[in-house]
Amino acid sequence: MLLALPGCRQSPDPSQGRVVVEYWEKWTGFEADAMRAVVDDFNASQNRIYVDYTSTSQIDRKLMLATAGGVPPDLAGIYSSRLPVYAENNALMPLDKMAADAGITRDRYIDIFWQMSMHRGHLWCLPSTPSCTALIWNKKMFRDAGLDPEKPPRTIAELEQDNQKLIKRRPDGSLQSIGYIPEVPGYWDPLWGYFFGGSLWNGRDAITATDPGNVAALQWIASYPKRFGVHDLLTFCDGFGSLASPQNPFFNGRVAMIMDGVWDYNFIKNYAPANFEWGVAPFPSADPVTLKDVTIVEMDGLVIPAGAKHPKEAFDFIQYVNTQKPMEKLCLLQRKFSPLRECSAQFYRDHPNPCIATFVKLAKSPNARPVPPLAMWMQYQNDMMNAVNRVWTGKAQPEQALERVQERDSQAFARTQARWHRLAPLLTAEWSKQP
Amino acid sequence: MNAREHNRWVSPAVLAVLIIIGVAFLAPFAWMISTSLKPLNETMTLPPHWLPSHPQWRNYPDAIAGMGDFWRYAANTLYLCVLCVIGTVASSALAAYGFSRIEWKGRDQLFLVLLGTMMIPFPVIMVPIFTLFRNLGWIGSFKPIWVPAFFAGAFNVFLLRQFFFGLPRDISEAARIDGCSEFQIFMWVVLPLCRPALLVVALFQFMFTWNDFLGPLIYLTRQDHFTLALGLQSFQSQNGGTEWHFLMAASTLVVLPVLILFFFTQRSFIEGIAVTGGKN
Amino acid sequence: MTKAEQRNLRNGLFFISPWLIGFLALCVYPLASSLWFSLCDYSALSPAVFTGAANYRSLLTDGVFWKALYNTFYFAAFSIPLSLLISLTLAILLNFDIPGRGILRTVFFLPSLVPMVCLAVLWQWMLNGELGLVNNTLKPIFGVLNYLFGSHLQPPDWLLDARYAKWGIIFASLWGVGNAVVIYLAGLQDVPRFLYESADIDGAGFWRKTWHITLPIISPTIYFNVIMAVIGSFQVFAVPYVMTNGTDGPDRSLLFLATYLFENAFDYFNMGYACAIGAALFLVIVVLTYAATKLSESHIYYAGK
Numbered sequence A: 001m002l003l004a005l006p007g008c009r010q011s012p013d014p015s016q017g018r019v020v021v022e023y024w025e026k027w028t029g030f031e032a033d034a035m036r037a038v039v040d041d042f043n044a045s046q047n048r049i050y051v052d053y054t055s056t057s058q059i060d061r062k063l064m065l066a067t068a069g070g071v072p073p074d075l076a077g078i079y080s081s082r083l084p085v086y087a088e089n090n091a092l093m094p095l096d097k098m099a100a101d102a103g104i105t106r107d108r109y110i111d112i113f114w115q116m117s118m119h120r121g122h123l124w125c126l127p128s129t130p131s132c133t134a135l136i137w138n139k140k141m142f143r144d145a146g147l148d149p150e151k152p153p154r155t156i157a158e159l160e161q162d163n164q165k166l167i168k169r170r171p172d173g174s175l176q177s178i179g180y181i182p183e184v185p186g187y188w189d190p191l192w193g194y195f196f197g198g199s200l201w202n203g204r205d206a207i208t209a210t211d212p213g214n215v216a217a218l219q220w221i222a223s224y225p226k227r228f229g230v231h232d233l234l235t236f237c238d239g240f241g242s243l244a245s246p247q248n249p250f251f252n253g254r255v256a257m258i259m260d261g262v263w264d265y266n267f268i269k270n271y272a273p274a275n276f277e278w279g280v281a282p283f284p285s286a287d288p289v290t291l292k293d294v295t296i297v298e299m300d301g302l303v304i305p306a307g308a309k310h311p312k313e314a315f316d317f318i319q320y321v322n323t324q325k326p327m328e329k330l331c332l333l334q335r336k337f338s339p340l341r342e343c344s345a346q347f348y349r350d351h352p353n354p355c356i357a358t359f360v361k362l363a364k365s366p367n368a369r370p371v372p373p374l375a376m377w378m379q380y381q382n383d384m385m386n387a388v389n390r391v392w393t394g395k396a397q398p399e400q401a402l403e404r405v406q407e408r409d410s411q412a413f414a415r416t417q418a419r420w421h422r423l424a425p426l427l428t429a430e431w432s433k434q435p
Numbered sequence B: 001m002n003a004r005e006h007n008r009w010v011s012p013a014v015l016a017v018l019i020i021i022g023v024a025f026l027a028p029f030a031w032m033i034s035t036s037l038k039p040l041n042e043t044m045t046l047p048p049h050w051l052p053s054h055p056q057w058r059n060y061p062d063a064i065a066g067m068g069d070f071w072r073y074a075a076n077t078l079y080l081c082v083l084c085v086i087g088t089v090a091s092s093a094l095a096a097y098g099f100s101r102i103e104w105k106g107r108d109q110l111f112l113v114l115l116g117t118m119m120i121p122f123p124v125i126m127v128p129i130f131t132l133f134r135n136l137g138w139i140g141s142f143k144p145i146w147v148p149a150f151f152a153g154a155f156n157v158f159l160l161r162q163f164f165f166g167l168p169r170d171i172s173e174a175a176r177i178d179g180c181s182e183f184q185i186f187m188w189v190v191l192p193l194c195r196p197a198l199l200v201v202a203l204f205q206f207m208f209t210w211n212d213f214l215g216p217l218i219y220l221t222r223q224d225h226f227t228l229a230l231g232l233q234s235f236q237s238q239n240g241g242t243e244w245h246f247l248m249a250a251s252t253l254v255v256l257p258v259l260i261l262f263f264f265t266q267r268s269f270i271e272g273i274a275v276t277g278g279k280n
Numbered sequence C: 001m002t003k004a005e006q007r008n009l010r011n012g013l014f015f016i017s018p019w020l021i022g023f024l025a026l027c028v029y030p031l032a033s034s035l036w037f038s039l040c041d042y043s044a045l046s047p048a049v050f051t052g053a054a055n056y057r058s059l060l061t062d063g064v065f066w067k068a069l070y071n072t073f074y075f076a077a078f079s080i081p082l083s084l085l086i087s088l089t090l091a092i093l094l095n096f097d098i099p100g101r102g103i104l105r106t107v108f109f110l111p112s113l114v115p116m117v118c119l120a121v122l123w124q125w126m127l128n129g130e131l132g133l134v135n136n137t138l139k140p141i142f143g144v145l146n147y148l149f150g151s152h153l154q155p156p157d158w159l160l161d162a163r164y165a166k167w168g169i170i171f172a173s174l175w176g177v178g179n180a181v182v183i184y185l186a187g188l189q190d191v192p193r194f195l196y197e198s199a200d201i202d203g204a205g206f207w208r209k210t211w212h213i214t215l216p217i218i219s220p221t222i223y224f225n226v227i228m229a230v231i232g233s234f235q236v237f238a239v240p241y242v243m244t245n246g247t248d249g250p251d252r253s254l255l256f257l258a259t260y261l262f263e264n265a266f267d268y269f270n271m272g273y274a275c276a277i278g279a280a281l282f283l284v285i286v287v288l289t290y291a292a293t294k295l296s297e298s299h300i301y302y303a304g305k
Helices: A002-008 A029-045 A059-068 A080-088 A096-101 A111-117 A139-144 A156-166 A189-196 A212-228 A230-238 A264-271 A311-321 A324-333 A345-350 A356-363 A377-392 A398-431 B010-036 B059-066 B070-100 B107-118 B122-135 B143-151 B154-166 B169-177 B182-193 B195-211 B214-219 B228-235 B244-273 C003-037 C054-061 C063-094 C101-113 C116-126 C133-149 C165-174 C178-188 C193-201 C206-217 C219-234 C238-243 C257-267 C271-299
Strands: A019-025 A049-055 A075-079 A126-138 A175-180 A255-261 A278-281 A295-303
Touching: A019 A029, A019 A059, A019 A311, A029 A049, A029 A311, A029 A324, A029 B228, A049 A311, A059 A075, A059 B122, A059 B214, A059 C257, A075 A080, A075 A311, A080 A111, A080 A295, A080 A377, A080 A398, A096 A311, A111 A126, A111 A295, A126 A139, A126 A311, A126 A324, A126 A356, A139 A156, A156 A175, A156 A255, A175 A230, A189 A212, A189 A377, A212 A230, A212 A377, A212 A398, A255 A264, A278 A356, A295 A311, A295 A356, A311 A324, A324 A345, A377 A398, A377 C257, B010 B059, B010 B244, B010 C063, B010 C101, B010 C116, B010 C133, B059 B228, B059 B244, B070 B107, B070 B143, B070 B154, B070 B182, B070 B195, B070 B228, B070 C003, B107 B154, B107 C003, B107 C271, B122 B214, B122 C003, B122 C257, B122 C271, B143 B195, B143 B214, B143 C003, B154 B195, B154 C219, B169 B182, B182 B195, B182 C003, B195 B228, B195 B244, B195 C101, B214 B228, B228 B244, B244 C101, B244 C116, C003 C271, C054 C271, C063 C101, C063 C165, C063 C178, C063 C219, C063 C257, C063 C271, C101 C178, C116 C133, C116 C165, C116 C238, C165 C238, C178 C219, C193 C206, C206 C219, C219 C271, C238 C257, C257 C271
Parallel strands: A019 A049, A019 A075, A175 A255
Antiparallel strands: A075 A295, A126 A255, A126 A278, A126 A295
């Protein structure tokens, strides 16, 4: 009897005979709840489709296996940086035709987010929530160091000048606090070149790890262990508590400036002291004229895996999410900004993050840049991170570290290119027969 | 073994040593429980505090609520555990018997093959196995998790075979002379003697299934099929920070049943592995 | 083949049939596919394309693979003997007739019950350079040593320092020796009392009894645990993976073979290459297990044989 229990217990079917769209999402916690609210709205708004929403960890792995096994969900939420590898390996359904039929075009979106949804000339996803990075600084620490709390640095040189003034040492000479340190939070190590005019590939047929901009960025990174000593720097960093705690070095006054995504607000709200004074500005770059408002953009996208049973119904939901009201609800609940060009004044009024407009401005900047759209990006990223770490710990010179990446990942790039050229005729033929 | 040890100081000394090491073993666990009673902003503080300022007993009901359908997950987990335990015990005992108490041509070579199967890294065979289950139409059901348990896991066969070897030959021979078939000997002579050993296999399997994360992650697609280990993930948020206090409270709840189970069975569990025939 | 032999063969095959069926379906078939894939360019999402030994050739020149292999050997070389020593010692101590034995046994087994995610998170905290319990325990000890010998010992930043990161994982894995302890304890129940009694009459001390009676008799158990440790340590994956959030640790010091395999299969979509890594890993484990079996053959004692 026990054996029959969970397997056979009939739960009341909430779909009531409607077409069930199986939707896997990577979010958990309040972010998952935000999307759940939108799903509930959608399910209540009509009686033809029922979206069955499951939030699951390690969605990448799960989605890949399920798609390879031919039993994918109808809809999934993934990071846009994963689009190229999924698309080139035949894991996704192109959305061009369905989007065109629904009248969804690029002018509905902040430019970069539409670009990020495209790969190899096809549309693969539509945004759910976007993000971008900015400088966030502690005004009180600026004031205490005799700096203008309303004047954040605009160039890397200014950043380092302020940094110098913000350094405090303990009586024994060890670091007490610092103005800026690239390792906090350390999420974007492979992309520092963007702030020095660098690129990670040439847009066509080669990766460019050794681009002068990337070298300049790593030289900047290398200046830290040179200035402070590897051991002292590591000891200083190891004293940082978890980012999701009041011991976050930015909240307890050990670091005055950080670069972080729009979600940093959630951390501030949960863990920073009540009187924490902070501001948001574009992160400094090497040159304020040619490199104005540089930001790293990221996006969560809704995709339809290849082999999905109900692509049309899944797209109906994507279309619903990509209209102004549901999108604003989702982004507001996740405390992000809307990827849509049109955004209501109400959204800004209701938004708990007082600096949300700065993030929107950055996302619209011509220097808003995502990770390179490469199928081998994950490996490239790991290797770049390793290079930065080696430079950071004084184990390698910037040029030498980047050359190693260039060599290793050129091979990986050649492999993915070869695979693409082999599959392309087949895939493009298939993609042209879109539903 | 040293019940007859004459030195009076040995027992207290051993106890002292064990308590010191035991404290080291317990420390992380104690921290888990203490964190489970802290408010969020007291987790991960510097310097670390062993005791929460005010124990937050509410974290437990909140963690249960935050996990989604906790009781449903618990029922699913239990269901899988029961099926897996039955399957493993039955099939492993059969196979271990065949590998130890009957002499046949090629047995020891085949046993080496069985050992070899343990050395296959799971990710290597994950995709073909997934495809196999997909072709059987099992993805999204509990079957990929419990059906393989009925095909004798190598670890358990190995474990049981060691015990079976320890049983003296003569007990089977005597039964064989009495005209028992091999299966009768297995059922009525050997199995009763190693009931405690089977308990070990059962308990190991139970704990494995209880904590298994990868299997449920890959094969279960519907939220109402989730297990407790899978439910624990709901406290790790990508951009909002992990809710440590809830994660620890839920983990404590997940560990507790197995802990109690072990505490009450450890005696027979351990003594069960003893090869009964070897003791005089 | 005599009639008895035939009957035994039939019986033997009948008894092992559950395993045999599972073996064919869940091992032979997937393994054969996997071997085939290791000779292909394969993403798992499109049909595999035969590329001959290309993946294996790449392995030979892939520095990251060799790093992972080195890390895995390093981890195994320390964690296997240490866990053998610690679990055996604990088991012998726990076998003394002491009050609270049941509770103590449970205490040492407890870590094996903690879910993996939780265990990794706990150890992240334990090994933190400044806040961690490990360093806060080491600090006073090092302080005394420094005072006595004028040295300048500092507890390391475990997970941030490539030189010590693997030791952090080794410690975390030693915390989970409970499984082995329980199996040794079980083995110890097999040692017949009368052997100790006659040894007592001969005036043998604890060490001699351990060396000449206990260890030989539990040798099958030791063999079992060593084999399990070899297999387990070469497949080490979950704890370092969760502890480093999948970043392989500083300077890839926590990149193990199984991690690299996973990365290739699921992050890079190089299932073919992942299968080649798997084949290498499999080969290493088989060779080591075979060596362990050969080495121990003359030292194992079975009561029933």
